[in-house]
Amino acid sequence: MSKPPRLLLPLLGALFCGACFAGRAPEPPQPLVKVGYYNLPPAIYADARGEAQGSLVDLTRQLLHNAGYRVSFRELPSARLYAGLIDGSVDVWPGAPGKPDLVGRTLVTEEQLAEISLNLYYRHGSPAPVFPRDLSARDVILITGYTYLPEINAALQDPTLRQHRTSTHTAALQMLDRGRGDFLLDYDQSVNQAAKELGIATPPSVQLVRVPIKFIISARNANGQKLRDDLDRAYRALRATGADLQLRKE
Structure with missing residues (x-):
């Protein structure tokens, strides 16, 4: 039996690999977590361009990324922030537990981010x-x-x-x-x-x-309990690396 020409071998290999990749389902996009906040500088605040800044923003972004989520930040007045957590238009607030309007309508992480x-x-x-x-x-x-x-x-x-x-x-x-x-x-x-x-x-x-600062998670989020547990695990894993988790004071 004659062998295929040498130049055809790379082409056949490429076609075979292409068929393998074509048969794979595309990776699902990472879930998007909508983080609401109000200004509490220097930990978390909106800069002149309206972009979220501060060490609490950096920590929140890193933990969500490590847990497999995408993240967006939105500055809101406190009343709209609390309403968003109640109706589910806001997924997470890095803030203080115990607000009367949010009790029974939100989940709270075990790990404390700051005080x-x-x-x-x-x-x-x-x-x-x-x-x-x-x-x-x-x-x-x-x-x-x-x-x-x-x-x-x-x-x-x-x-x-x-x-x-x-x-x-x-x-x-x-x-x-x-x-x-x-x-x-x-x-x-x-x-x-x-x-x-x-x-x-x-x-x-x-x-x-x-005042302790924790992640407050909307109970209207269908995956709220998983999100809470993922954030706690991500925090503990980052702490285990010896990373400095103290918020910058200025």
């Missing part, structure tokens, strides 16, 4: 306040759109307390510094960052509560 401090700031030279007693009949500066744990919200319902809201941490710190409020209720990392940007000393404060 931040909610403080009551006061002006230099003023006596340290006693919370919540000293809020009565005083002016308190708050960040627009922020919500707090029930015990903090209850104290803010004092009818004699005067609330002043602003949209940025730098503006809030300037208001306190200029005497336009007696106290500022805000998170430590955000105030430290704002003070650095303004070139002023961070005002003294009283720590009210330490």
